[in-house]
Amino acid sequence: MNRFSAFSLLKEGFNGHRGWARQWRDAVPKARYDVVIIGGGGHGLATAYYLAKQHGITKVAVLEKGWIGGGNTGRNTTIVRSNYLWDESARLYDHALKLWEGLSDDLNYNVMFSQRGVLNLAHNLGDMREAKRRVNALRLNGVDSEWLEPAAVTKFCPPLDISRDARYPVMGATLQRRAGTARHDAVAWGYARAASALGVDIIQNCEVTGFARHGGAITAIETSRGRIGAGKVGMVVAGHSSVVAEMAGLRLPVESHTLQALVSEPIKPVLDCVVMSNAVHVYVSQSDKGELVIGAGIDEYLSYSQRGSFPVIEHQMGALLALFPTFSRLRMLRSWGGTVDICPDASPIISKTPLDNLFINCGWGTGGFKATPGSGHVFAHTIARGEPHPIAAPFALDRFVTGRLIDEHGAAAVAH
Amino acid sequence: MLLIPCPHCGLRDQIEFRSGGESDRARPADPSGLNEADWAEYLFLRRNEKGLHRERWNHASGCGKWFTLTRDTRTHRFVS
Numbered sequence: 001m002n003r004f005s006a007f008s009l010l011k012e013g014f015n016g017h018r019g020w021a022r023q024w025r026d027a028v029p030k031a032r033y034d035v036v037i038i039g040g041g042g043h044g045l046a047t048a049y050y051l052a053k054q055h056g057i058t059k060v061a062v063l064e065k066g067w068i069g070g071g072n073t074g075r076n077t078t079i080v081r082s083n084y085l086w087d088e089s090a091r092l093y094d095h096a097l098k099l100w101e102g103l104s105d106d107l108n109y110n111v112m113f114s115q116r117g118v119l120n121l122a123h124n125l126g127d128m129r130e131a132k133r134r135v136n137a138l139r140l141n142g143v144d145s146e147w148l149e150p151a152a153v154t155k156f157c158p159p160l161d162i163s164r165d166a167r168y169p170v171m172g173a174t175l176q177r178r179a180g181t182a183r184h185d186a187v188a189w190g191y192a193r194a195a196s197a198l199g200v201d202i203i204q205n206c207e208v209t210g211f212a213r214h215g216g217a218i219t220a221i222e223t224s225r226g227r228i229g230a231g232k233v234g235m236v237v238a239g240h241s242s243v244v245a246e247m248a249g250l251r252l253p254v255e256s257h258t259l260q261a262l263v264s265e266p267i268k269p270v271l272d273c274v275v276m277s278n279a280v281h282v283y284v285s286q287s288d289k290g291e292l293v294i295g296a297g298i299d300e301y302l303s304y305s306q307r308g309s310f311p312v313i314e315h316q317m318g319a320l321l322a323l324f325p326t327f328s329r330l331r332m333l334r335s336w337g338g339t340v341d342i343c344p345d346a347s348p349i350i351s352k353t354p355l356d357n358l359f360i361n362c363g364w365g366t367g368g369f370k371a372t373p374g375s376g377h378v379f380a381h382t383i384a385r386g387e388p389h390p391i392a393a394p395f396a397l398d399r400f401v402t403g404r405l406i407d408e409h410g411a412a413a414v415a416h
Numbered sequence: 417m418l419l420i421p422c423p424h425c426g427l428r429d430q431i432e433f434r435s436g437g438e439s440d441r442a443r444p445a446d447p448s449g450l451n452e453a454d455w456a457e458y459l460f461l462r463r464n465e466k467g468l469h470r471e472r473w474n475h476a477s478g479c480g481k482w483f484t485l486t487r488d489t490r491t492h493r494f495v496s
Contacts, residue, residue, distance in 0.1 A: 240466070242463075242464035242466070243466050251457075251461045252461070252464070253456075253460035253461055253462070254462075254464060255437075255462050255464050256464055256466075256489075300434070300435040301418075301435040301471070301487075302435075302437070302438075302464065302465070302469055302471065302489050303489050303492065304466045304489050304490050305489070305490055305491060305492055307492075309417055309418065309430060310417050311417065311430065311431045344459070344460050400456045400459075400460045401452050401453050401456040402452070403452075
C-alpha cells in the first residue's frame with residue numbers, strides 16, 4: 001500500500017500516476033478468525049479498524065454481501081453533526097465528531113471532512129423554544145452550539161429566504177460550526193484501506209446465510225463463500241438487522257424503512273453550509289461537485305426495496321423551494337433510496353446479546369453516517385472487552401425492557 | 417407511488433392512506449400481569465418481515481376505513 005503524502009503525489013505526478021497500488025486486499029475467506037464483523041459499511045469497517053488499531057486484534061474479517069460502502073454508507077446525504085438533545089446522545093455523537101476532526105490524518109486518507117456549519121431553522125414559536133433549549137442543553141454537555149437571530153442567519157446563509165411574508169418565515173436558527181459534511185465513499189475506502197493494512201481481511205460478495213451454534217455461543221458463520229469459524233461476531237448490517245438477527249434466533253425492536261435522497265444538476269458554488277428544517281422537513285447542502293444534495297424523511301411503511309415513493313420527493317422539493325425560491329429552475333439529476341432500521345426511540349443499539357459472543361450494532365435509523373467513527377470506536381471496545389464502552393452502555397438492548405429509552409424522536413422532531 | 421386497494425373505494429393513491437404497521441397484534445388482556453420482558457415484547461418487538469407482510473392501513477383521507485393487506489416488502493406488490 002502506498003502512503004499518501006505531498007511527496008508521493010509529486011513522485012507519482014512525474015510517473016504518470018502509474019505506480020499507485022490497490023488500496024486494500026480483496027481477501028479470500030480463511031477457516032477461522034478471532035472476530036468476524038458482518039457488514040462492510042462504514043460502521044463495520046470502522047469497527048474492524050479500531051479492533052486492529054486500538055485493541056491489537058488483527059485476525060479479523062469483514063463480511064460484505066455486496067461491495068463495501070454500497071449500502072447506506074454510499075446513499076446518505078453526508079451530513080455530520082452532533083447537536084443531539086439528550087446527554088447520552090450528545091456524548092455518543094460528539095465522540096464521533098471529535099474522531100471526524102482527526103480522521104483524515106489518522107487514516108492517511110482524505111475523507112474531505114468539511115466543517116462548514118449546520119443550520120437548523122426555527123419557523124414558529126414552538127421551534128424557537130425547542131431550539132434554544134437545545135442550544136443550552138448542548139452547551140451544558142460541552143458541544144458547540146449557537147442561536148442566531150434572522151439577520152445573523154441570512155448573513156451566514158445568504159440564499160435563504162428570510163422575508164416576513166415567506167411561506168415558512170425564518171425566526172432564527174441554531175448553528176453548530178463544527179458540523180458539516182464528509183465524502184461518504186472516502187470514509188468506507190479510507191477505513192477499508194487502513195484496516196486492510198493492519199491485517200484485516202475484507203471479504204466482498206460474501207452473504208451470511210446462517211449460524212452454527214454450540215450452547216449459548218456462535219461457533220461458525222455459514223456464508224455464500226463457505227463456513228467461517230469465529231471467536232466473536234459483530235453484526236452491523238443496518239436495514240437487514242432483523243433478517244440476520246433472526247438467523248441467530250434473536251428478535252430486535254427495529255423496523256426497516258426506505259429513506260431517500262436526491263441531487264440536482266451540478267451548479268457553481270451557491271450554498272456553503274448545511275441547512276436543515278425540521279418543521280418543513282428538508283435538508284440540503286452542496287457537494288464539491290456542485291450538486292445540491294437534498295434529503296427528507298422516510299416512507300411510512302415497511303420496506304426492503306431500496307426504492308422510495310414520489311410523494312416524499314414532492315414534499316421535500318416543495319419545502320426546499322419555500323426556503324430557497326432561487327433554486328426553482330434547477331433540474332434534479334438522480335434520486336435513490338436506502339433501507340434504514342429504526343428503533344422505537346430513534347436511538348441506536350450498541351450492545352451485547354443473549355448469545356455470549358455475539359455483539360450487535362444497529363438501529364441507527366436515518367442518521368448513522370455522522371456517527372461512523374464513534375460507532376466503530378465504541379463497538380470495537382465493546383467486542384474486544386466483552387463489556388460495553390461507557391459511552392455505548394446506555395444504548396444496550398435491555399433499555400427496551402427497563403424502559404430507559406433515549407427518546408430522540410420527540411427531541412429532534414423528524415430529521416436526524 | 418403505491419396504489420392501495422381500499423376494500424370500500426378500490427385502488428387509490430398512497431397519499432390518501434396512513435400506514436398502521438404490523439397487523440394481528442393484540443393488546444395483552446392483563447398488562448399488569450405481564451413481566452417487563454413480555455410487556456417490552458408487546459410494545460417494541462416486530463417481525464419486520466422481508467417478504468410477505470400482513471399490515472394495517474387506514475384510508476384516512478378517504479372513507480376512513482381500517483383494513484388489513486398483505487404486501488411484499490421487497491417489491492411493494494400487494495397480494496391477496
